[in-house]
Amino acid sequence: xxxxxxxxxxxxxxxxxxxxxxxxxxxxxxxxxxxxxxxxxxxxxxxxxxxxxxxxxxxxxxxxxxxxxxxxxxxxxxxxxxxxxxxxxxxxxxxxxxxxxxxxxxxxxxxxxxxxxxxxxxxxxxxxxxxxxxxxxxxxxxxxxxxxxxxxxxxxxxxxxxxxxxxxxxxxxxxxxxxxxxxxxxxxxxxxxxxxxxxxxxxxxxxxxxxxxxxxxxxxxxxxxxxxxxxxxxxxxxxxxxxxxxxxxxxxxxxxxxxxxxxxxxx
Amino acid sequence: xxxxxxxxxxxxxxxxxxxxxxxxxxxxxxxxxxxxxxxxxxxxxxxxxxxxxxxxxxxxxxxxxxxxxxxxxxxxxxxx
Numbered sequence: 001x002x003x004x005x006x007x008x009x010x011x012x013x014x015x016x017x018x019x020x021x022x023x024x025x026x027x028x029x030x031x032x033x034x035x036x037x038x039x040x041x042x043x044x045x046x047x048x049x050x051x052x053x054x055x056x057x058x059x060x061x062x063x064x065x066x067x068x069x070x071x072x073x074x075x076x077x078x079x080x081x082x083x084x085x086x087x088x089x090x091x092x093x094x095x096x097x098x099x100x101x102x103x104x105x106x107x108x109x110x111x112x113x114x115x116x117x118x119x120x121x122x123x124x125x126x127x128x129x130x131x132x133x134x135x136x137x138x139x140x141x142x143x144x145x146x147x148x149x150x151x152x153x154x155x156x157x158x159x160x161x162x163x164x165x166x167x168x169x170x171x172x173x174x175x176x177x178x179x180x181x182x183x184x185x186x187x188x189x190x191x192x193x194x195x196x197x198x199x200x201x202x203x204x205x206x207x208x209x210x211x212x213x214x215x216x217x218x219x220x221x222x223x224x225x226x227x228x229x230x231x232x233x234x235x236x237x238x239x240x241x242x243x244x245x246x247x248x249x250x251x252x253x254x255x256x257x258x259x260x261x262x263x264x265x266x267x
Numbered sequence: 268x269x270x271x272x273x274x275x276x277x278x279x280x281x282x283x284x285x286x287x288x289x290x291x292x293x294x295x296x297x298x299x300x301x302x303x304x305x306x307x308x309x310x311x312x313x314x315x316x317x318x319x320x321x322x323x324x325x326x327x328x329x330x331x332x333x334x335x336x337x338x339x340x341x342x343x344x345x346x347x
Contacts, residue, residue, distance in 0.1 A: 027308065063308050064308075067308070117308075117312070118308055118311065137315075137319055138312060138315050138316075139315075140311050140312075140314075140315050142327075175326065175328065176328075177326045177327055177328055178311060178314075178327045179324070180314075180315045180318050180319065180324075181315075182318070182319065183324055
């Protein structure tokens with residue numbers, strides 16, 4: 001199908017460019033429902049790959065690209081399954097998430113994440129699956145998982161390592177601090193920083209440029225230059241599942257979920 | 268280098284403009300969450316705006332316990 005309107009996302013194919021728009025208000029938190037719709041998307045993506053030229057992933061939600069995993073849902077699992085069984089449930093879930101992320105990562109299409117505002121956690125991990133990232137000046141990136149006693153589990157660490165120096169990855173991961181688009185470009189994460197609200201326009205212009213090239217050649221170049229860290233991606237799932245059963249995680253999630261302050265997203 | 272008062276003044280102006288609040292309603296010692304009516308994600312927006320304006324990088328963990336503009340200005344000033 002050339003277009004789809006879901007509850008958490010929608011897509012359309014126009015002139016060979018696929019545009020996937022995230023739109024789960026208020027912050028595009030990635031829930032199991034979002035995952036289901038992403039699975040539908042990646043199945044469709046495969047059908048379009050022979051003829052399409054590029055994929056753009058963006059958000060229509062004001063606050064940003066995505067604030068990451070739905071932590072209320074994650075906390076709900078711990079309460080429902082208990083600390084021991086939640087690790088099994090988490091593994092099953094992460095394997096589905098990784099399947100979606102990997103499908104976008106390995107797509108023969110050139111992929112562009114057009115980001116603005118909060119691009120945190122799982123949302124950051126989704127953006128990292130793309131070949132290029134274009135950020136508007138108000139984009140802000142973060143891996144806050146250590147604040148919750150977890151590590152990024154959607155493939156973020158291996159993909160960040162793929163793109164950046166280890167010292168930068170250590171800084172971002174171990175401090176859990178957020179950083180802006182200017183810094184993201186300085187460290188080589190973001191290829192273009194544009195004015196506020198301009199990321200999608202710039203992504204479309206870039207997709208138009210990309211579309212001029214022979215598709216087979218582009219796909220071959222991408223496959224050559226972009227390794228997929230399969231072993232590390234599997235190891236990340238193992239580590240995440242070891243950690244999630246710990247009381248510290250329940251305490252961290254409880255604090256976030258039950259917070260009535262204005263500050264849950266601050267360190 | 269500009270003074271701390273200048274930095275504070277610019278922060279108040281930027282915050283008022285970004286969140287569309289009358290400048291005269293913001294004071295140096297006001298709680299910016301309340302004065303601007305913002306949550307943590309919007310605070311990060313403010314941080315981004317300030318970093319872009321002053322060309323500094325301020326780790327967000329330095330905002331722990333910071334709720335007033337004067338203290339925020341001090342944090343920015345220390346990075347100029």
